[in-house]
Amino acid sequence: MENADIEGAWSRVPGEAARWLHDLDPDHCYSGFEPPPNPDSAWLLHAMYAWEEGLVTTTHDDVHQSMLGAGLVEPPPDPAADPSGDVGDLLEGAIVTGTGLGRSGDPGTGWRRLRWRELARGFGEPAVPEGELPGNRCLRQGHPAGSWSAAIRPPAEGCLDRESWYRLVGVLLRHSPGGAATRCLAYYCPLVTADWDDETVLAGRLGDAARLYDHPAMASCPSDLWAEDRSWVVYCDWDLWGTKVVGPTALIQALLDDPELEGVRLPWTH
Incomplete structure (x- = not known):
C-alpha cells in the first residue's frame, strides 16, 4: 500500500474521541494514555x-x-x-x-x-x-x-517493533468478532506529532492496522489503538520499552502464548 493509500484508509477525526482515555489516565496525555487492566492485561516487551x-x-x-x-x-x-x-x-x-x-x-x-x-x-x-x-x-x-x-x-523506546506489531494485529484480528472490518481508532501523543494544541486521532479498520506502522506522517506506531466498542486497547508510551494490551482474558492469554511475542503480566500496573 502506498503512503497515500495508508492516509486514505485512516482519516482524521475529532480529538474528543480520545476523551474517555484521558479521563481514565489524565496524567499521561503527552506520552500516551494507560488504560486499567479491564478485565485483563499484558505487556509486550519490545524486541x-x-x-x-x-x-x-x-x-x-x-x-x-x-x-x-x-x-x-x-x-x-x-x-x-x-x-x-x-x-x-x-x-x-x-x-x-x-x-x-x-x-x-x-x-x-x-x-x-x-x-x-x-x-x-x-x-x-x-x-x-x-x-x-x-x-x-x-x-x-x-x-x-x-x-x-x-x-x-536494545529495545526501542516509544514504539513496538515492526515484527511484534504485525503479530499483535494478527492476534487482534482473530479475537475481534468483526475481524478485518472492526472499526478502530488510533491516538498519537504530542511527543510523536509535536502538535500540542489538538489531539491527533485517526479512524480506520483493523484490517489496515498493520500498515498503520508506516504511516508517513508519524514516526511511531499509535500511542493508543482501540476497537470502537472499547473491548480492547493497545497502549504504547513514548518513554517505555513495552506495549500494554488490555482486553478479555482469552485475548491476553493468546498474546502470552504466542511464540513470536514476548509478553508478561505486571499486576502492579494500574
Missing part, C-alpha cells in the same frame, strides 16, 4: 537483538566517541552558544545508550532475537523488576553505565 558472534565490551557510546574523534559524526552543539545554559545542562554527562526511539525491527543477517528473559536469567534477575514498568530501569546489568554493548540492539 532486542544480539550479534551472533557473541558480546563485546565495547559499548555504543565507545563507538560513538571513536566516530566523533574521527570526524565521522557531527559534534554536539557548543554550550557556549546557548546563553541560557540549557544545552550545557542537557549534554553534561550525556552518553549514547544505543536505545532507539520510534520504529525498529529485525536488523537482519548476523543478528538473533535476544529475549528479555534470556538476558535476565543470565543476570539472575527478573526481566521487569517488581514495581517497575518496561523501561530503562530494567536489565540494568546489561547497561550498568547507561550504554549497551555494541553487540546488542
